[in-house]
Amino acid sequence: MVSGRYKIVIFKSERTPRYPQVVKTVRSSLEKLGLDLEVEEVDVSKNPERAVREGIISTPTIDIVGLNWRFIGLPTEDELMAVLESLKEEGETRGKEE
Amino acid sequence: MARRSSSSSGFMAELKERIISEARVLESPGERTPTGIRGFDELVRGGLFRGATYLLSGVSGAGKSIFCLEFLYRGAAEYGEPGLYVSLEEHLDSILRNARNFRWDMKSLIDRQMLVLLDLSAVAVGERALSLNPDMFALDGLYTTIETAVKEGGIKRVVLDPISVLFLQYGNVGVVRRELNVISGMLKRHGCTSIFVTETEHGKPSITRFGVEEFMADGVFILYWEPEGEKRSRYIEIYKMRGSSHYEGKKRFSVTDNGIVILY
Numbered sequence: 001m002v003s004g005r006y007k008i009v010i011f012k013s014e015r016t017p018r019y020p021q022v023v024k025t026v027r028s029s030l031e032k033l034g035l036d037l038e039v040e041e042v043d044v045s046k047n048p049e050r051a052v053r054e055g056i057i058s059t060p061t062i063d064i065v066g067l068n069w070r071f072i073g074l075p076t077e078d079e080l081m082a083v084l085e086s087l088k089e090e091g092e093t094r095g096k097e098e
Numbered sequence: 099m100a101r102r103s104s105s106s107s108g109f110m111a112e113l114k115e116r117i118i119s120e121a122r123v124l125e126s127p128g129e130r131t132p133t134g135i136r137g138f139d140e141l142v143r144g145g146l147f148r149g150a151t152y153l154l155s156g157v158s159g160a161g162k163s164i165f166c167l168e169f170l171y172r173g174a175a176e177y178g179e180p181g182l183y184v185s186l187e188e189h190l191d192s193i194l195r196n197a198r199n200f201r202w203d204m205k206s207l208i209d210r211q212m213l214v215l216l217d218l219s220a221v222a223v224g225e226r227a228l229s230l231n232p233d234m235f236a237l238d239g240l241y242t243t244i245e246t247a248v249k250e251g252g253i254k255r256v257v258l259d260p261i262s263v264l265f266l267q268y269g270n271v272g273v274v275r276r277e278l279n280v281i282s283g284m285l286k287r288h289g290c291t292s293i294f295v296t297e298t299e300h301g302k303p304s305i306t307r308f309g310v311e312e313f314m315a316d317g318v319f320i321l322y323w324e325p326e327g328e329k330r331s332r333y334i335e336i337y338k339m340r341g342s343s344h345y346e347g348k349k350r351f352s353v354t355d356n357g358i359v360i361l362y
């Protein structure tokens with residue numbers, strides 16, 4: 001498990017187009033990779049301070065915290081998995097070391 | 099007849115608020131706020147309309163950011179109107195370095211929160227690994243950031259510099275236009291007088307590449323260069339000003355250590 005250092009934050013609002021699809025893509029990518037990561041959903045309209053602090057211009061925005069990687073708009077599962085893959089490798093290496 | 103259920107009441111309240119604020123605009127047509135930029139307010143017969151959105155268009159280096167900074171500086175220093183500058187491209191330290199060339203005391207205005215500077219340049223341009231799938235999006239991060247600053251700071255003047263970077267980054271011109279229109283409407287409801295900056299390509303003193311001006315802006319101002327012998331001269335033109343007559347034709351201007359001066 002690689003949580004702790006890493007987590008996923010999805011920024012949304014009521015006006016975010018196709019939001020359920022975004023969540024579904026994130027969840028299924030994690031599942032396919034066997035990654036157990038915390039997923040936080042932040043509504044920028046209700047938490048404007050988060051939008052300001054993290055410089056969110058548009059939604060959906062998916063932040064891979066710890067990787068310094070940001071997806072703007074709805075990624076495909078493949079795109080998301082390609083980035084998350086590196087977490088899996090790291091988790092496995094660390095697992096072996098431990 | 100039965101009333102609509104409460105689920106629509108939020109929407110109805112919003113609609114009502116909008117209608118009331120639109121009506122207020124109708125009741126007091128033509129309330130102006132001078133920019134304070136020397137010589138400019140005469141060109142537009144007394145200043146900008148309060149609550150309106152203007153487009154400032156021009157090539158790189160034409161003086162757009164200086165114009166906007168001065169609009170906010172004069173607003174705060176001379177008219178008691180707090181201002182918000184949202185930088186979408188140039189880093190704030192670079193903008194502030196430029197401002198130091200002028201005889202303006204920006205620091206005390208910033209300390210007194212009469213001037214709020216927001217740096218969204220890193221985000222817009224992307225100083226992290228970024229994957230962009232900009233088919234479906236809403237600019238509501240930008241919206242909520244601006245609205246929060248406006249509400250909490252009692253902001254009366256807003257600058258977005260430049261909006262062209264949004265068109266370039268998101269590609270989907272239609273959606274960006276719609277979203278900017280939503281932001282412009284929000285600013286109008288809060289009574290903010292706003293300038294959106296767009297950068298145009300060199301050699302073309304045309305308006306914008308994205309057709310923002312036709313539907314959204316209450317006025318369009320263009321800054322450009324023209325060769326004059328060995329040198330170049332700066333020009334400004336009022337391309338459009340809803341609800342007002344204005345000077346027609348180009349005017350020379352210069353950038354002095356006290357800001358922009360419209361000449362002849």
Ligand SMILES: Nc1ncnc2c1ncn2[C@@H]1O[C@H](COP(=O)(O)OP(=O)(O)OP(=O)(O)O)[C@@H](O)[C@H]1O
Nearest residue numbers: 157158159160161162163164165199297353354355
């Ligand atoms: N103190 C000053 N005195 C005279 N001219 C100045 C001064 N400071 C800046 N300038 C002029 O203003 C220009 C920059 O203006 P500004 O940054 O407003 O341009 P801009 O239209 O915003 O350009 P861009 O699209 O690249 O952001 C400089 O290239 C310089 O010619």
Ligand SMILES: [Mg+2]
Nearest residue numbers: 162163188259
């Ligand atoms: Mg500029």
